[in-house]
Structures are given as C-alpha cells and as structure tokens.
Amino acid sequence: MKIATWNVNSIRARLPRVLEWLEAARPDVALLQEIKTVDEGFPRLEIEELGYNVAVAGQKTYNGVAILSRFPIEDVTAALPGDAGDGQARYLEAVTGSDGLLIRVASIYLPNGNPVDSEKFPYKLRWMERLCDHVRGLLNFEEAFVLGGDYNVAPDDQDIYDPERFADDALCRPETRERFRTLMFLGLTDAYRAFHPGEIGYTYWDYQGGAWQKDFGLRIDHLLLSPQAADLLTASEIDREPRKKEKPSDHTPIWCELKKRGS
C-alpha cells in the first residue's frame, strides 16, 4: 500500500497537477493539506473518476485537509481533540485499506507558528501538545497508523538549506523541536529518515527568489508511523516531479510503501 502526503496549496488552483500526479504516482492513499476550500468546493467528481474515495475537512480561504483512498474510508474524525473552540480545519483521521491491510491514517496541517512573537506561535505549540496527547491514545490500540502531512517542523538543521537564517523561525525554534521530539519519542518512525539517514531531502521550496532552482529547501512534510506500521515499511521517497511543473505547489509529495507480512 502506497501512502502519500502533499500540501497542494489550493486544490482548485492545483487540480490539473493533482490529477496528473494521481495518475503517474498512483498512491493508494493520498493525504492532502491546504485545500483552501469548503467541502462543497472540493473537486470530488474529478478525483472519484480516477478511482478514489474522498473524505474532506474543508474551510473557506485557509487550511483544509483531505484523504483520498482507493479503499473504503471509514471511522472518519474531522478534528484534533483537546480544544473544542479550535475552528481551523487542520486534522482529518480515518481508517482505510482492505481486509489484508487496514491502516488508520491522518492528514495533518500543523500550524506554521510565525511570527514567533504573535499568538500564532503558542497556538502552534499547543496544537503540537494536543497531537502528542492524541497519539498517546492511538498508540494504546497497538494498531498500524500513518500520520502524514505538513508538520511545519524542520526536525534537524540538516533539514534546512540555511540553518542560521532559520534559527529563530517557528519551523525550527527549540520549543518546536522539543515538542516534535516528544512526539517522535512516543515511538513513531519518520518514514523518509528510516531509509535516508543523514541525507538531504527537502519537501518545500519557497516560490520566491528562485529557491527551487537553487535548491533552497526545507524538509517539513513527514510521514510518521506507529510501530505496527513501521514493521510493514518497505520504502519511502520524496517525489520531486510535481515541483518541476508549471504552476506547482510550493511543496512536493512524499510517500511510503507498506507491505503486508508474507506478501
């Protein structure tokens, strides 16, 4: 089962890119972020025509996440627990797969948190703490799950093209990295890092200043696996092709492959 995550930066503006990527990369499950539309505006029919079921947690103008799957999508939860007053559509969780391989997945758009002297930074940190609390609960089930998305966290300096320039950025502030480590130390596996230790693997390049051409990138999109999912992990790669196209998203997809034992 191939599970991919991609911050598309508007599903409506990006629909041609998304459709050609689905046909070329053929993920079984695609976790999308920043769809920037309400549920009714999601181009459901075009995507269903390619053989996907669709679950959406939309929002007008900002945020919004979705799950696409070739398998039935069940047990859908459209909010991260821990703050009933949080109206930002940044979390969508569901169970999908076949009898042989049933996986819980979440599409995550973790708050950016900049500028750090605004209320956005504590919101990010609280959101990360809520995510940790929720993951602790999920781990108790001892099931396979994949939490994919735009975490807006560069876990280490090797994940930034210019660490000094980003030292005080919400993506890599010590408070941010501390909470990300807390999350990882619950027992999660970073799928890309599991196969590419020490390797540069960016997933985002700013539209400005020729960042893509200069490879001035960041690794902020991640697929985090429970121990039961990590046991099935056979590959994980960053797909740079969509970032090369006309009118691209500023992020590019990453994916991982899970194989049922004995298959």
Added chain:
DNA sequence: ATGCCGGGCGAAGCCCGA
C-alpha cells in the same frame, strides 16, 4: 529592513504562507 511569489477574495489591494 523589506520584498521577492502565488493563492484567496473579489474586483484593488490586502492577508497569508514558510
């Protein structure tokens, strides 16, 4: 020091992203 680019909204120019 700030904008650079690009999307949404809405019909010009501002807000936001990372």
